[in-house]
Amino acid sequence: MDQGIFTAVDAFVEETLVAHDEALQSALDAAKEAGLPQIQVSPPQGKLLQLLARLQGARTVLEFGTLGGYSTILLARALPPGGRLVTLEANAEYAEVARGSIERAGLGETVDLRVGPALEALVTLEDEGAGPFDLTFIDADKVNTPNYFAWALDHSRSGSLIVADNVVRAGTLAESASDDPATQAQRRLHETLASESRITATTIQTVGGKGYDGFTIALVL
Ligand code: SAH
Ligand code: DHB
Ligand code: MG
Numbered sequence: 242m243d244q245g246i247f248t249a250v251d252a253f254v255e256e257t258l259v260a261h262d263e264a265l266q267s268a269l270d271a272a273k274e275a276g277l278p279q280i281q282v283s284p285p286q287g288k289l290l291q292l293l294a295r296l297q298g299a300r301t302v303l304e305f306g307t308l309g310g311y312s313t314i315l316l317a318r319a320l321p322p323g324g325r326l327v328t329l330e331a332n333a334e335y336a337e338v339a340r341g342s343i344e345r346a347g348l349g350e351t352v353d354l355r356v357g358p359a360l361e362a363l364v365t366l367e368d369e370g371a372g373p374f375d376l377t378f379i380d381a382d383k384v385n386t387p388n389y390f391a392w393a394l395d396h397s398r399s400g401s402l403i404v405a406d407n408v409v410r411a412g413t414l415a416e417s418a419s420d421d422p423a424t425q426a427q428r429r430l431h432e433t434l435a436s437e438s439r440i441t442a443t444t445i446q447t448v449g450g451k452g453y454d455g456f457t458i459a460l461v462l
Pocket of ligand 1: 280281282300305306307309311312320329330331332335343357358359360368380381
């Protein structure tokens with residue numbers, strides 16, 4: 242078993258089950274053209290986000306980490322008319338690329354893209370009385386995942402979902418002595434989840450086009 246077969250299976254799932262249209266392709270092309278890192282969710286993972294949003298009947302979504310807007314567009318499309326998605330991106334150049342792609346996808350009215358470090362944006366959202374969010378997707382700077390999770394939990398309702406990407410980190414999640422701050426943050430996230438009575442959660446390991454990683458799904462009780 243190696244990366245080749247993981248990538249091939251992702252490609253097969255994408256061809257068979259994941260609808261791909263012009264706006265999405267254009268978002269990926271624009272990101273590549275602008276030199277953005279190619280680290281967006283894979284097509285099967287993006288489809289999972291859409292399925293979760295639909296299962297959830299989500300009307301309000303909060304996303305940490307927009308990049309070129311690929312996951313943003315997928316999540317925004319899963320919302321009913323009148324749905325709203327707030328997405329936070331620290332990098333102004335990435336945000337500009339994302340803004341264009343979101344507009345081209347016809348989602349300019351649905352998506353509220355905020356540029357700047359997410360922890361600062363959260364202060365503003367707090368002042369605005371934002372939330373509760375039906376679904377939160379945490380996919381920005383990994384050291385802050387536990388902080389974003391705590392904020393999301395405090396701005397959720399009973400039945401909200403919180404999903405965090407990149408928690409398994411090639412298996413280093415299991416290494417208590419890991420000296421990687423991003424890995425230690427995911428271990429802290431799990432310890433918080435274990436002691437938080439408002440949450441029930443699990444973590445699923447994944448292989449695919451993006452290698453070996455995984456995500457946490459938490460349901461707010
Ligand atoms: N969700 C995207 C991928 C996000 S990649 C998708 O799947 O399509 C992670 C993003 O988080 C990058 O664009 C990076 O610039 C952004 N980021 C890093 N630190 C951040 C911070 N402090 N606040 C907000 N965004 C941040
Ligand atoms: C990185 C970020 C991600 O959100 C991801 O899914 C993969 C890699 C990164 O910053 O390298
Ligand atoms: Mg990610």
